[in-house]
Amino acid sequence: MKKFFRTGSPYIWLTAGTLTFCLLMICGLIALITINGFGVFWPRKVARFILTNGTVAFGEIVKRGNSLQKRLVSD
Amino acid sequence: EPKLSLVPLIFGTIKGTVYALIIAVPVSILAALYTSQFLHNSFKIIKPVIEIMAAFPSVILGFLAGLWLAPLMERIFPAIIIMPFFITISIVTALLVWKILPVFGNGRYRHGFEALFLIPFIIGAVYASLQLGSVFESFFLGGDYRAWFANVLGLEYDQRNAVVVGIAMGFAVIPLIFSISEDAMSNVPNSLRSASLALGATPWQTAIRIVLPAASPGVFPAIMIGVGRAVGETMIVLMATGNTPIMEWNLFNGFRALSATIAVEIPEAPFGGTLYRVLFLAALLLFITTFIINTLAELVRHRMKRRYSRL
Numbered sequence: 001m002k003k004f005f006r007t008g009s010p011y012i013w014l015t016a017g018t019l020t021f022c023l024l025m026i027c028g029l030i031a032l033i034t035i036n037g038f039g040v041f042w043p044r045k046v047a048r049f050i051l052t053n054g055t056v057a058f059g060e061i062v063k064r065g066n067s068l069q070k071r072l073v074s075d
Numbered sequence: 076e077p078k079l080s081l082v083p084l085i086f087g088t089i090k091g092t093v094y095a096l097i098i099a100v101p102v103s104i105l106a107a108l109y110t111s112q113f114l115h116n117s118f119k120i121i122k123p124v125i126e127i128m129a130a131f132p133s134v135i136l137g138f139l140a141g142l143w144l145a146p147l148m149e150r151i152f153p154a155i156i157i158m159p160f161f162i163t164i165s166i167v168t169a170l171l172v173w174k175i176l177p178v179f180g181n182g183r184y185r186h187g188f189e190a191l192f193l194i195p196f197i198i199g200a201v202y203a204s205l206q207l208g209s210v211f212e213s214f215f216l217g218g219d220y221r222a223w224f225a226n227v228l229g230l231e232y233d234q235r236n237a238v239v240v241g242i243a244m245g246f247a248v249i250p251l252i253f254s255i256s257e258d259a260m261s262n263v264p265n266s267l268r269s270a271s272l273a274l275g276a277t278p279w280q281t282a283i284r285i286v287l288p289a290a291s292p293g294v295f296p297a298i299m300i301g302v303g304r305a306v307g308e309t310m311i312v313l314m315a316t317g318n319t320p321i322m323e324w325n326l327f328n329g330f331r332a333l334s335a336t337i338a339v340e341i342p343e344a345p346f347g348g349t350l351y352r353v354l355f356l357a358a359l360l361l362f363i364t365t366f367i368i369n370t371l372a373e374l375v376r377h378r379m380k381r382r383y384s385r386l
Contacts, residue, residue: 008279010170015109016189017166018102020197022249023121023190026128029246032143033135 076349081357083320087330088364091312092305094237094326095244099305100298102245103252107294110253111260112282115187122257129250137314140243141235145315149234153220154208158201165200169193186278224327232327235317240329243311248301255300259293260286292379299372303365309334333357 004010049057110122148155169192216223224230263286271281287294309332317329318339337357344351 006277008277010167011279011283012109012113013166013170013189013193015105016113017162017193017197019106019109019114019121019190020193021162022102022106022125022253024194024197024201025246025249026125029128029139032139036143 079349079353081333081353081360083322084331084333084336084357085360086322087312087316087320088306088332088334088361090237090324090330091240091244091308091316091332092302094241095248095305095308096298096302098241098245099248099252099301103249103301104256104294104298106249107253107257107260108282108287109190111257112286113187113278114190118187118191121190122254125250126254127250128246129254131247131250133247133308134310134314136243136246137310137312140239140311141314144243145234145236145239148239149232151205151208152232153212153216154204155238157208157211158204161200161204161207162197165196166193169196230325230327233317233329235315235329236327237316237330238326240312240315243315244305244308247308247311248305251304252297252301255297256290256294259290259297262293263289289383292376292383295379296372296376299368299375303368303372306364306368307334307361308332309338313338333361337361 044060046058047061049059051057106125110119114121169189173189173192212218212220217226221232224232267285267289268281271285272278276284312330312332313335316331316335318331318335319329320331321328337354340350340354344354
């Protein structure tokens with residue numbers, strides 16, 4: 001193991017890792033901006049609900065949570 | 076007249092710069108070392124790809140850091156903590172796979188392809204740390220990292236903090252340092268490298284003991300230019316720090332930098348008033364800081380160049 005470290009290849013791999021990390025960061029950033037930028041032209045996901053009294057409601061999903069469920073259980 | 080203090084602002088500028096450089100300097104210099112010494116010639120296109128980032132408007136980085144990264148990081152902070160360990164583990168795994176697979180270990184893909192080979196491993200490491208972040212949080216951080224930081228370390232966690240700024244400024248500084256120091260390293264005369272290798276030094280020893288010192292007249296100014304950019308950077312610190320003038324070295328709260336203060340206070344300053352004049356003082360301070368840094372960089376570069384020009 002010590003001999004292996006003395007060949008230096010683990011350190012070379014570490015430097016290779018930093019370069020890969022830089023590349024991924026940059027590509028990720030560009031992808032993020034592109035996706036969010038062009039995402040403006042498409043509508044977000046719309047959810048359709050049928051309430052218990054029969055009325056239908058549409059809306060974008062803004063937040064998810066189980067606060068309603070908790071209240072129903074405690075009631 | 077109102078009493079104003081510039082000390083928290085100077086402190087904020089120093090804090091932002093230090094944290095940005097802690098992230099940027101090792102990454103960019105090691106990446107430059109790899110690109111100049113080990114990367115296969117057919118992948119030299121990677122350098123312009125990273126240099127694109129140097130021309131990136133910093134307002135985009137600040138905007139993304141403030142609106143996207145800061146809330147995301149608040150949710151997944153434990154995953155961010157374990158990410159460096161996972162990336163290291165993935166590099167070790169990649170190295171073992173490379174040794175085991177006969178095509179890579181001994182075949183014609185011997186060296187220079189490591190960076191590309193690592194891409195899936197590092198993506199996998201990032202994915203794994205995102206998945207295991209909550210497990211880590213529940214086992215080691217008591218299920219709630221904010222409470223753990225507050226109780227055990229006595230640090231409070233703000234959404235807009237120095238880590239976010241460090242990463243965003245790292246984006247701004249890495250391409251600069253990378254590009255300049257890569258130039259310096261690839262301009263090291265080949266005779267030096269050949270002599271070192273002929274005397275039996277391994278490629279890594281040659282890179283770290285011969286090429287890096289010989290390139291240091293170029294690497295040092297690269298770091299200093301990075302410092303200069305980080306000191307003067309306005310939009311990132313303006314958008315991603317929360318601009319609270321607190322004087323703590325805490326990684327997890329914000330700060331207020333001189334440059335951001337100038338931008339924020341302009342509409343508040345009545346013409347000719349105290350604040351108005353203090354803003355000019357802040358601008359002067361900022362200029363003096365960058366001037367001193369650049370002059371020092373130039374002086375040290377000259378001395379180093381004299382020392383190594385005999386080679």
